[in-house]
Amino acid sequence: MESRPLILKLDITGNPTSWINHEEAIRLYASDRVVTSLGTETFLFRGGTNAITRQRSFIEVGSIILTRGRSKIYQHGDEFVPHLTNRALFRRDGHLCLYCGEQFKHAELTRDHIVPMSRGGSDNWENVVTACFRCNNQKGNQTPEEWGGRKLLAVPYVPNKAEYLFLQNRRIIADQQEFLMARFRKGSVLADRFD
Numbered sequence: 001m002e003s004r005p006l007i008l009k010l011d012i013t014g015n016p017t018s019w020i021n022h023e024e025a026i027r028l029y030a031s032d033r034v035v036t037s038l039g040t041e042t043f044l045f046r047g048g049t050n051a052i053t054r055q056r057s058f059i060e061v062g063s064i065i066l067t068r069g070r071s072k073i074y075q076h077g078d079e080f081v082p083h084l085t086n087r088a089l090f091r092r093d094g095h096l097c098l099y100c101g102e103q104f105k106h107a108e109l110t111r112d113h114i115v116p117m118s119r120g121g122s123d124n125w126e127n128v129v130t131a132c133f134r135c136n137n138q139k140g141n142q143t144p145e146e147w148g149g150r151k152l153l154a155v156p157y158v159p160n161k162a163e164y165l166f167l168q169n170r171r172i173i174a175d176q177q178e179f180l181m182a183r184f185r186k187g188s189v190l191a192d193r194f195d
């Protein structure tokens with residue numbers, strides 16, 4: 001089950017809203033919520049057995065599905081701010097410590113507040129970067145300027161919805177990736193990265 005790719009769900013306007021598993025996708029098909037499939041991939045799943053004919057039904061699920069209803073998240077336009085999680089943050093920064101530039105595993109990384117929270121810095125995408133334990137400890141309660149004028153290796157940013165969906169899923173298939181990349185911000189660093 002883990003090996004099955006997730007399905008990219010779009011609202012009626014064609015904007016991507018979330019990843020759903022195949023069971024949720026089948027439910028959407030069964031309740032006639034799916035308008036069309038936009039991906040090039042399809043997956044075949046077994047449905048129930050018909051009580052009279054005793055034949056098994058099959059359901060074909062597209063990799064990208066356009067569904068009825070308009071998602072609320074797009075009514076706020078560019079003000080949409082995705083939930084900040086370490087997983088998405090570390091992926092945004094490519095698992096690099098933005099101070100020393102070395103790459104680490106998830107468990108070896110921390111969320112560093114550029115302006116420390118104890119000094120009024122906030123816990124938002126533009127004030128946080130991925131940092132290794134060592135750098136985070138050395139920086140301590142200082143700003144990068146105070147910490148010997150350290151420069152960040154990348155500018156922290158708020159991912160847009162498509163970028164956030166890209167960061168949420170490690171096993172995006174080709175057509176989904178293409179769909180999301182077309183909706184990245186201009187010059188997005190994520191476009192250069194395929195992991």
Ligand SMILES: [Zn+2]
Nearest residue numbers: 097100132135
């Ligand atoms: Zn470091």
